[in-house]
Amino acid sequence: ISKKYGEDTAWKWVSNGTDGYTIEETTKDAPGTDVIMTLKADTDDEKYSTYLEEYEIRNLVRKYSDYIRYPIKMEVTKTRPVEEPQAEGEEKKEPKYEEYQEMETLNSMVPIWQRAKKDVTEEEYDNFYREKFFDYTKPLKVIHFGVEGAVSFKALLYIPGKAPYDFYTKDFKRGLQLYSSGVMIMENCEDLLPEHFRFVRGVVDSQDLSLNISREMLQHNRQLTIIARNIEKKIKSELKNMLDNDRAKYEEFYAVFGRQLKYGTVADYGAHKETCQDLLLFYSHKQGKLITLKEYVDAMAEGQEKIYFAPGENRERLAKLPQVETLSKKGYDVLLFAEDVDEFIPQTLMTYMEKKFCNVATEDLGLKTEEEKKEAEEKAEEMKGLLTFVKEALGDQVKEVRLSADLGSHPACMVPDSGMSFEMEKYMKKANPEFAFPVGRILELNPEHEAVKALQKAMTEDPVKAKDYAQLLCYQAQLMAELPLEDPYAYTELVCKLMK
Template sequence: MTEQTEKFEFKAEVNQLLDILIHSLYTNREIFLRELISNASDALDKMRFAISCDPELNDDVEPEILIAYDEEKKTITVTDTGIGMTRDEVVANIGTIAHSGSAEFIKQAAESKESLDSLIGRFGVGFYSIFMVSDHVVVRTKSYKDADHATQWISDGKNSYELSTIEAEMDHGTSIEIHLNEDMVDRFGSDDKLRDIVAKHSNFVSFPIMIGGERVNTVPALWREPKFQIKDEQYVEFYKFMTYDSQPPITTLHFAVDAPVQFNSLLFIPEKDLDIFGMDRDNWGVDLYVRRVLIEKQNKNLLPEYLSFIKGVVDTEDLPLNISRETLQDNLLIGKISSTLTKQVLGQLLKLAEDDAEKYAKFWKAHSKIFKAGHMDFLNRDKYSKLLRFDSSKAEEDTLVAFDDYIERAKEDQKEIYYAVVASREAANLNPHLEIFRRKDIEVLYLYEPIDEFVMESMRQYNDFDLVAAEYADLEKLDKFESSEKEDEPEPLSEDQEKDMEALVAKMKEILGEQVADVKISERLSDSPCRLINPDGAMTSSMEKIMKAMNKDDSIPTKVMEINAGHPLLRSMLEIFKTNADDEFIAMSSRQLLESALLLEGYLSDPHALVGRIQNLLTKAGGWYAELEKKD
């Protein structure tokens, strides 16, 4: 029973505000239940605090949130045993929305070109989301401070509300009875549908949420628990619950941060890339909670995309939210959380690399392609660069090298870290650009993927060492190092032979014409007959290929061909040239050298001419060899 019913008219601007809230703001109508559960949880927290502050306060009411659907009445009732409200508090909190600044909100909403979501965070009236789904609402509440009186508030969210005093006995707390609109019954009119909403948005609320006599939120908010109390099995169970991954994670990152923003975080690194076919690249982000209530699933602002392989949750007490909680009000705070979270994750990865090389190798194998994109994160470059790994000319089988490993093995007075883009270790052994490094026993990092060179170009330096492409290494810096082995030096050219070699070089340039920018004698080559370099030296061959592919340019670039004057093939060409400068063999060999170099560089798209030329040379060489065998 009720008595002392009073009717109150909403002010005009409040009617406008309710109209905006109901029809314009929320894009997901199920949010109403999340808002009510969040409010109920707050009320229970306040009750718990009141009990802790007053030891004489006797209270045997079980703290819980009850949700029930009445099929006959078509009502959803959300009840909590929290702190409750007095009549005056009802008027102040839900009876007078104008007190929250509705007039100012409406003014700004009319004048601003921004979305409503960016304006309404400061008004705190999420309770009114229930009018998206209801004809009218009945609120019954009793404060723990008032032993005699409970209050009833009724409204259809249009022009007015009614207040009355309840005579019937009632425990402290609040009960909200929502009379569903006809078109909302199919969406929310069953215990199963309500359970699904709770599981999605409020699964980690610390108080029991009961539907149909059963607790719905059975999974604990593990990130809120002290680390020393949690077993590895619990972490694995929680990870599988979150991700549906059948395998345990490589490692778990669990930490709490107090400044500059307070938050708890529980993150996982999966054992493999969960986007197996590369078709779901947008399915990433960390789940954002506020006081255990899900605010945004897969928030993409908390971690940079190069850490998108990480799964987990972030829960904060400090974040102000807009009224719908569907978008975040204060990007500055999100930025602070993101900055701190990124530093924490990189720090934990560094610790993993130092403490457990085997686990770190698993991480690198699974996620390095995504992680390498972090070369643009200039704020965290120091930590990021220490986490990079590469194959190397001195690496043992199945072992990757960090920059620090390279520096430990560097020669005295060496201040460069050399790298080369290669297809494989076998290709590296045939790479003419790397001959001088093998001869000088200088380590070279092998880059197998296009992004690797972007990493090097972006970083340019590690500690006091410059990152240098082996293709354009400074000869003066390499010449100061002794060769590791005695070389079989070719017999030096005589003065006349040097002149003839210069003439041969000019002839080769004439034969090749516009296919090359120039032909020169190399100072670097020892094993290979020739190599190709860009004329201006501004871009490595591999980077040039990337840029041409991006521009859909399949033409063969014009490069400088450097020849090895000491190579047996060039010496044979020289002897033939001295006898007959127009001999067919000179032209055939010049073209063969160019196309072989283009093939090694990955530019020769049509090898037919090269194959035909090889067959022609083999036929002639076979005849010469047969004649020699007869003479012997």
């Protein structure tokens, strides 16, 4: 029932929610609007009467209308003690209480994000985060900002201090709470957050969005797209600022959400790599700490043309790879990739600051001069008999046996015969147990190592022992490459045999 100020006639609008509505004249004493709702009778499946309970009404107002700028009041029943006179010396009586009615404002009215940043304390930010998102870990970063323009909005965003238990599962729902003039219109608006920043929580409020806009319309809403673009830029800016000016805090953040930034880099065929690549950190073998790709390139040794990386499961083991040892002796740094997603980064970026990536386990390190290449070819021809002998001794265990000058102090190593590394093969098998494209194995031998020289000598003096030497080097190369041995017992028996 509604009556306009200054008019005598009131109007009554009636609808059952299914068959349209009626409008008719009526009477009303004071101007204004009364909304009168009649609830359906309870059924076995639905208890509509719960919407009349004070607790439920409070929850509904808090969830959807807590930040409307007008007070929402409700008559509530409260109790208070009744004071009764007590005679001197009389035994103390049990306290009595009486009920009374009072009008109580249920909503906060002024949302924290509408206040100026200088007027909000750190404690207020933390309390709001805890109450709104039920996370009792202090947030790592608060991002409070507003934008005025074609589309105006206020946003209060949080970077959590820890990842939700289901963060890396399909059950996790990303998104920000979306408000229009203080009224929540969507609890998890996914379109406001890109996948690579899915860890961010918070609220966005805009007067430019309609209150009755549907979820389907929001997905194609130009205003929402503008808001989302501004939010993405702001999050990246804040993270970059943290990276540059508070490295310890950024590394704390990266330990929790760094994997998500890596996923974001490679997702959608690298569509977001420009946003994410400068936020990534990788472990530097030379510096012994996490560094950015830019820091790696800026610190490259004179004459170095590639960004070297070694993929694997364990940084300590990767640091001992022959190729890493060889590069370190030349003063070149190697990034140690110990997470399964890491190896996808170079494949997505291709280059960084015009420098190509080089997988030390699968690619030529590019260290040889033309003269050294010629010498290597001559050496391979000279030791052709040994290479043929070892290949025949190992049979199908390896696809090829060849020499390498990149093994440092190690006698041998195992490398893949294609661009796919052994780590990538493991990842593919883990993702798809029926993966049927195993990577071929190439055994590389260091012609200057004493073990290889002993093998060459045994080839002419004791061919049986030479075959055992070849098998032992193959086993060792597999272990160094973190490849499983098909028959560990055969390995231990061989070691014992050679020790006799």
